[in-house]
Amino acid sequence: MTTTKAGPMLEIDRVAKRYGGTLAVAEVSFTIGKGEFIALMGPSGCGKTTTLRMIAGLDTPSEGEIRLWGRRINEDAPWERDAPLVWQNYALFPFLSVVKNVEFGLKQRRVPAAERRKKAMEWMERLGIAGFAERGVDQLSGGQRQRVALARALALEPEMLLLDEPLSALDPHLRVRMQSELVRLHRELGITFVCVTHSHSEAFAMADRVVIMSEGRVQQIGAPREIYRRASNRFVAEFVGGNNLFSGTASSAGNGALRVEGPFGAALAPRPSEPAIHDGAAVTLVVAADRIDIASARSGIGNEIDARVVTLEVVGSSATVFLETAGGVDLRVQRSLHEIENTPLNPGQAVIARWSQDEGYFLPA
Ligand code: ADP
Numbered sequence: 285m286t287t288t289k290a291g292p293m294l295e296i297d298r299v300a301k302r303y304g305g306t307l308a309v310a311e312v313s314f315t316i317g318k319g320e321f322i323a324l325m326g327p328s329g330c331g332k333t334t335t336l337r338m339i340a341g342l343d344t345p346s347e348g349e350i351r352l353w354g355r356r357i358n359e360d361a362p363w364e365r366d367a368p369l370v371w372q373n374y375a376l377f378p379f380l381s382v383v384k385n386v387e388f389g390l391k392q393r394r395v396p397a398a399e400r401r402k403k404a405m406e407w408m409e410r411l412g413i414a415g416f417a418e419r420g421v422d423q424l425s426g427g428q429r430q431r432v433a434l435a436r437a438l439a440l441e442p443e444m445l446l447l448d449e450p451l452s453a454l455d456p457h458l459r460v461r462m463q464s465e466l467v468r469l470h471r472e473l474g475i476t477f478v479c480v481t482h483s484h485s486e487a488f489a490m491a492d493r494v495v496i497m498s499e500g501r502v503q504q505i506g507a508p509r510e511i512y513r514r515a516s517n518r519f520v521a522e523f524v525g526g527n528n529l530f531s532g533t534a535s536s537a538g539n540g541a542l543r544v545e546g547p548f549g550a551a552l553a554p555r556p557s558e559p560a561i562h563d564g565a566a567v568t569l570v571v572a573a574d575r576i577d578i579a580s581a582r583s584g585i586g587n588e589i590d591a592r593v594v595t596l597e598v599v600g601s602s603a604t605v606f607l608e609t610a611g612g613v614d615l616r617v618q619r620s621l622h623e624i625e626n627t628p629l630n631p632g633q634a635v636i637a638r639w640s641q642d643e644g645y646f647l648p649a
């Protein structure tokens with residue numbers, strides 16, 4: 285059979301999955317382009333693994349359709365899909381040596397011994413584990429095991445690689461290193477990666493596009509930067525972190541702007557084209573923490589809120605300043621240490637939180 289490889293590579297179309305009375309996936313739709321790095325992100329239990337298992341063919345959707353290059357594959361077996369899955373717990377065979385683990389899938393495909401050894405060694409070279417070929421996998425560190433699992437999957441030369449929380453068993457230092465290694469591998473191989481993670485920093489650091497899920501549904505799909513700059517609802521704004529959500533009452537301010545007044549103080553923001561916001565409507569204004577400046581005095585430019593310093597958290601060269609407004613609303617500001625070195629920020633200090641009117645946006649009601 286010939287397949288035309290036009291349009292999206294994979295389409296997840298209104299897919300649901302029920303296990304008895306449990307709705308693991310309520311309704312999920314998204315597409316994956318060839319060569320993309322997609323992250324499926326969301327809190328524990330939101331249906332990420334179930335979605336990935338259906339893509340891998342380890343589970344069948346209860347409703348909806350999964351299409352590969354336009355062809356329904358709901359009932360196709362895993363080995364017909366060319367999309368191996370790399371698990372968080374690696375799922376290596378403890379009684380086999382490293383090289384035998386890497387060769388495993390090739391052996392199942394009846395690749396002759398010499399050829400599969402050669403292929404396995406190439407992938408092990410590439411992933412920096414060739415030196416451990418004859419070791420048992422129980423004699424490896426977590427990072428090395430993860431590389432064995434990756435080599436075993438990649439030795440099959442798949443069109444798509446599925447990864448379920450591939451970094452979560454690694455210590456933080458190693459996690460960051462493997463993160464950039466996965467990005468490098470993806471770029472070099474040019475194949476499609478679909479990676480499940482509950483960590484927004486991981487998803488945003490690696491993926492071209494992120495699919496954010498909650499309670500079995502897609503909440504937002506977009507490039508990391510788009511999602512950071514404009515969360516499409518409250519769940520996303522809170523889950524991705526680093527956002528201030530101010531509630532208040534809207535009123536017209538002329539010049540295409542709305543004024544919001546609430547316990548946090550008052551601020552102007554661009555009036556959205558839709559939905560229409562009427563005077564007196566209750567609204568939530570979102571301002572990203574890294575778009576707010578701290579000053580010691582008012583300048584009369586942009587939005588300015590009186591606040592006091594609660595505490596300062598410094599990680600490496602970046603600082604998070606926790607403020608409280610006169611009305612008792614928490615406010616969070618993220619700056620580089622360099623930017624705030626001349627501003628006194630002792631607890632209790634009175635400061636001005638300032639941001640440009642264009643930086644704020646409204647959550648849908
Ligand atoms: P995530 O990977 O996002 O943490 P899962 O896809 O593993 O979430 O699970 C989604 C929901 O479906 C959870 O409530 C989970 O308990 C339930 N679930 C997953 N697999 C099964 C199963 N085989 N039988 C019954 N319930 C399941």
Ligand code: MG
Nearest residue numbers: 329332333334
């Ligand atoms: Mg999971």
